[in-house]
Amino acid sequence: MPLLEIKDLHTYFYTDAGKVKAVNGVSFSLERGKVLGIVGESGSGKSVTAYSIMQILEGNGEIVSGSIKLDGQELVGAGEEVMKKVRGNRISMIFQDPMTSLNPTYTIGKQLMEAIMLHTNRSKKEAYDRAVEMLRLVNVNEPLKRMKQYPFELSGGMRQRVMIAMALACEPDILIADEPTTALDVTIQAQILELMKSLQEELGMVIILITHDLGVVAQMCDEVIVMYAGSICEQGTVDEIFYNPCHEYTKGLLRSIPTTSDVEKLMPIPGTPIDLLNMPKGCPFAPRCENAMKICIKQPAETIKINDNHTAACWMNVKKGIDEGKIVFDNDMEGGDLQ
């Protein structure tokens, strides 16, 4: 049984301008011991997917349909009591801005100890020792001094470590990290990424790493999900995604970043970003896709298995399959659709 299994998740927000379909049929499952990356540009639904798992959506949003199972237990509709236990003990989340989880008016020590006492039945003294131990675990120097300091007295990198310590205080099975290093400088980012990787190996937890940085994905992840406009375009092992991309959006993304090799010109994805209030009927990427066929505009693409380690939802794969004789021509399809 997978540790976490998400099926056909739909999360919408209700606004004055209309219904925002932020997450639109997301499915994936997660095995123990892995780092899963979720990439995609801003507004693609990465954070909302995470908030849906935690059920910490803002008031105007709701999970409209779908299933989220943790160790086989259904969480959608399970109620706040169940979710409180899940959030405290099984799944933790860290954010881009550590101050969203840290209270500026309490010392680091008080906050850490509270988190520990809330989720375990440790005494105050034991919680203190555990808090110091946690700070050591996340490589915070002078932990005894830090215990007495307030968040504003720490550097950005140090705060992020403290937040990781808080998130790990309850020894979660899953750590969701939402752009944890985006606000940090590269040398500090390198420290935090190294820390997360070593903690993951040491504690055997699963990390869901949300980022827009393909470099961070390449460095950290075993598996990758690529999102666009609330849907999963493509999913696979990190090598499959980088060396055998099978969705036009992923291909475009990889062509538009500067790499280490000497390419004279970047090849940007044309067009403007997604407008979730005006979603196309077919593939969400079709309006920006240079290879879009008639069918792409008419109908969302089926998710197709590329191989055991890779799936993608792009009509190009159907076309390729038919051309190679691996897929039989569908009755509903008209002759000119794949042009």
Next chain:
Amino acid sequence: MSKNSVKPLVEVENLKKHFDINTGFLSTKPLKAVDDVSFSINKGETLGLVGESGCGKTTVGRTLLHLYKPTGGRIWYDGREIRTKEDISYLRRKASMVFQDPYSSLNPRMTVSDIIGEPLDVQKKYTNKNERRDRILELMNYVGLNSEHASRYAHEFSGGQRQRIGIARALAVDPELLVCDEPVSALDVSIQAQVINMFVELQEKLGLTYLFIAHDILVVRHISDSIAVMYLGKMVELSDADEIYNRPLHPYSKSLLSAVPIPDPKTARERKRIVLSGDIPSPLNAPSGCPFRTRCPYATEECATSMPQFEEVSKGHYVACHRVNEIN
């Protein structure tokens, strides 16, 4: 391509910008945001400026254009030293700036045409209304905006398009030099690539010279002819872009480059990273001697007592490190 014949458009020698920071009642302390920085940029080329936040990149850009009054040092533009008021207004006619945040640097209540037209008005770059309008449309065309956009407001545009508007505005004064301060940092990668390509095309078309500030080293390497690395207000290394990328000599540049996440899983797995310990010190309490010594794996006693000189170690490759020869 021989670059020997190319003349520097901008030369900067020992540039300093210190801010007075209040440290208590009637007491101040100088914050050395930029300290003794020297470099030059050849006409038609791009110097990339990298380093972590707070190291002084923006201050270098602003002081170079005399948007901040230099605390010390000398600046030449096209051979003319910039000293007097007249020199400064000459410089302002030759150079302009593109900012990081397309959201806050444009007035949302102005139309695109007014945003781009404003510098034209200030510098009286036209003789009649038609000329003004034609020039605005020409500038919009340069940056890939179409003429229907002219009467729309800045807030109606996405980040990438706002950055295009900002660039068109910067180009209005017909500059030869653009100081670009993190112009693509706020954009998503697919849009970022569009804007980067635009910078490259504009340079080819208009013969522009860029000081290109960014913290994304892969972007800087892509666009730059040479790269300068800063740390705590000092320039620690300056060289040809490929040279510095492939063979960084300063311990800080080495760790900075090794820390850049490379979007290639195989390279990422094989690469050896130099992970520095500790945080960047506050510029108000900068270490004695070499600014990097508190985090440098090679630091010796000498590094704490004397400031290493910024010296040419091979042709066109400048480094400020006491131990550069031993450790490379």
